[in-house]
Amino acid sequence: MKAKITGVAGYVPPQVLTNHDLEKMVETNDEWIVSRTGIKQRHILKDPNKATSDMAVEAVKELLEKTKTAPSEIDFIVCGTVTPDMTFPDTANTIADKVGAKNCFGFDINAACSGFLYALSTGARFVESGQYKKVVVIGADKMSSIIDYTDRATCIIFGDGAGAVMLEPSESEFGIIDEVMGSDGAGREFLHKKAGGSLLPSYMEEASMDKHYVYQEGRTVFKFAVTKMAECVTELMRKNNLTKEDVDWLVPHQANIRIINAVADHAGFPIEKVMMTIENYGNTTAGTLPLCLADYEGRLKKGDKVILTSFGGGFTWGATYLKWAYD
Ligand code: UT7
Numbered sequence: 001m002k003a004k005i006t007g008v009a010g011y012v013p014p015q016v017l018t019n020h021d022l023e024k025m026v027e028t029n030d031e032w033i034v035s036r037t038g039i040k041q042r043h044i045l046k047d048p049n050k051a052t053s054d055m056a057v058e059a060v061k062e063l064l065e066k067t068k069t070a071p072s073e074i075d076f077i078v079c080g081t082v083t084p085d086m087t088f089p090d091t092a093n094t095i096a097d098k099v100g101a102k103n104c105f106g107f108d109i110n111a112a113c114s115g116f117l118y119a120l121s122t123g124a125r126f127v128e129s130g131q132y133k134k135v136v137v138i139g140a141d142k143m144s145s146i147i148d149y150t151d152r153a154t155c156i157i158f159g160d161g162a163g164a165v166m167l168e169p170s171e172s173e174f175g176i177i178d179e180v181m182g183s184d185g186a187g188r189e190f191l192h193k194k195a196g197g198s199l200l201p202s203y204m205e206e207a208s209m210d211k212h213y214v215y216q217e218g219r220t221v222f223k224f225a226v227t228k229m230a231e232c233v234t235e236l237m238r239k240n241n242l243t244k245e246d247v248d249w250l251v252p253h254q255a256n257i258r259i260i261n262a263v264a265d266h267a268g269f270p271i272e273k274v275m276m277t278i279e280n281y282g283n284t285t286a287g288t289l290p291l292c293l294a295d296y297e298g299r300l301k302k303g304d305k306v307i308l309t310s311f312g313g314g315f316t317w318g319a320t321y322l323k324w325a326y327d
Contacts, residue, residue, distance in 0.1 A: 001128050001170070002124075002127075002128065002171070002172075002176060002177070003123065003124035003126075003128055003167045003169065003175055004167065004168060004170035004172075004174050004175030004322075004325035005167060005175075005293075005325060006067055006167070006325060006326065007063050007066045007165065008063065008164070008165045008290060008293045009060070009062035009066060009164055009290075009294055010161065010163040010164075010287075010291040012043035012055075012160065012161040012281055013043050013045040013046070013047075014043070015043060015045070016041050016042070016044075017041065017042050017043070017044045017159070018041045019033045019034065019039070019040055019041065022152075022156055025155070026149070026150060026155060026156075027152060028152045028156060033156050036256075036258070037157060037256050037282075038257025038260075038276075038278045038279060039157065039278055039279060039282045040280065042159025042160070042280075042282030042284075043159050043161060043281060044144045044159065045160045051085040051142055051145075052083050052162070053085050053091050053094040053095050053098060054098075055140055055142065055161065055287075056091070056095045056138050056140040057098045057099055059140070059162045059164040059294075060077075060136060060138065060164050063166055064099065069166065071100040071102070072102055072103050073133075073134050074096070074101040074103070074104045074135075075104050075126075075133055075134050075135060076104055076105060076123065076126050076132050076134075076136070077092045077093075077096050077101065077104055077105075077106035077136045077138065078092060078106060078109060078122050078123050078126075078137055078138070079092040079095060079106065079107075079108050079119065079138040079139075079140060080108070080109045080110075080111060080114075080115020080118060080119040080139045081108055081285075081286050082110060082115065082141060082146075082285060082313065083140075083143060084108055087196065090106065090107050091140070092106030092107050093106050093107075095138065101136075109122060111286075111314060111316040112314055112316060113253050113283070113286065113288070113316070114286075114316035114318055115141075115286030116137070116138075116287070116289045117179075117289060117308060117309075117318045117319075119138065119139065119286075120165070120167075120176070121179055123136075124176045133168060133169060134167075135166070135167040135168075136164055136165075136167075137164065137166075137167055137290075138163070138164045139162065139164075139285075139287050140161070140163070140164075140286060140287055141160065141162075141286050141287055142160045143159060143160055143284065143285055144158070146193055146212065146213055147214055148213035148214070153218055154213070156282075157255065157256070157282055158214070158284070158285070159282035159284050160284060160287075161281055161284035161291050162287050162290075162291075163289070163293065163294050164290055165290055172325075174303070174325035175322060175323060176320060176322045177240065177321045178236060178239060178240055179236070179318060180232040180235045180236045180318060180319050182232060185314065186315075187224065187313070187314055188313070188314065188315075189217075190220045190221055190315075191215070191216045191217070191315070192214075192215055193211075193214055193215065194211040195207035195208075195212045222258075224315055225256075225259045225311040225317075226259055226262045226263060226266075228311050228315070228317040229252065229259070229263045229310070229311050230263050230266035230267065232317060232318060232319040234266070234267060235319075236307060236321050237307070237321075240321055242305065242307075242321070244268035244269055247267075247273065247306075248304040248305050248306060248324075249275060249300070249305075249306045249307070250264055250267065250274045251292050251293065251296075251308040251309070252264070252274065252309050253283075253288050253289065253309065253310035253311055253312065254276070254277055254281065254283055254288040254292065255278075255283045255288075255311070256278075257278055257279075259311075260274060260278070275293075277292050277295050285312070289310060302325060302327045303323060303324065304323070304324040305321070305323055305324075306323070308320045
């Protein structure tokens with residue numbers, strides 16, 4: 001038994017933050033941002049009363065409509081996010097409540113930019129067990145809630161967004177075939193948010209405002225991202241006897257166009273085979289991969305060989321190989 005993706009949907013909030021808007025907020029310019037990252041704009045959830053779950057709900061509602069699924073049919077919801085609505089309870093169950101999924105259980109996965117890939121791995125195992133028939137896998141982040149808009153090194157990269165896929169059982173060749181996953185906790189030094197956990201609770205005097213924002217040593221993260229994604233994509237292709245000609249689509253995490261190009265180059269993929277949304281959405285953390293699939297859904301054909309790959313805080317990384325299951 002395999003798990004196959006039977007539908008995908010994405011959502012970004014309407015408010016757009018362009019590079020020119022950022023020029024008025026920090027010392028930067030459009031030319032630097034585009035040439036160093038490939039990003040022209042990102043979407044921001046401005047409504048102070050809305051959170052990560054609200055974006056995910058929009059994606060899940062569209063997903064249910066597209067796959068003609070009633071909320072009551074969902075068995076399990078798994079949500080990758082580092083910006084849960086609250087520290088607890090998990091956002092997956094808030095989403096379930098808001099879409100009226102009364103017969104399911106759910107939980108969140110905290111794997112930063114690899115959140116969706118880790119959630120997909122988890123969801124696939126639940127389907128493969130034979131016990132769960134309709135599993136919703138979500139990647140969603142309201143990064144604007146943890147970004148310092150006076151820090152030009154981080155505020156130019158991140159955006160808000162959510163995406164979701166439906167997983168169902170497959171007894172054919174189509175579906176999720178293999179994966180190579182990894183993590184290294186030593187990487188926490190280079191990419192993290194210090195305050196708000198049990199080490200430095202928000203109410204402590206030491207939990208100054210800057211410790212509530214994303215801290216990133218960009219150059220170090222960049223190097224690890226290229227190395228780890230390139231390694232796991234190569235390993236996955238080797239394990240599955242795939243040549244670069246065999247693979248129809250590479251779906252890389254959208255953090256920086258230079259990282260994407262380096263990973264694609266290493267595996268030998270021409271840029272036409274690489275899904276790219278970074279220009280319009282920036283880095284939506286757990287949202288990038290399902291947003292790519294949603295935007296390219298019309299170009300995906302049944303049987304297409306697809307490799308998804310990601311790298312993020314933790315460090316976490318991975319690559320997943322699947323055969324697309326529908327036209
Ligand atoms: O999503 C998962 C994990 N995250 C990533 O994968 C992100 C990985 N890292 C990156 O994408 C890049 O490292 C950044 C986009 C964050 C930064 O780009 P970079 O090319 O690595 O720049 P840098 O940090 O090496 O800085 C180069 C210069 C510095 O000036 P000096 O010291 O050479 O004078 C920075 O101060 O660029 C300066 N700089 C900027 N200049 C204009 C940094 N940010 C900006 C900016 N506008 N926004």
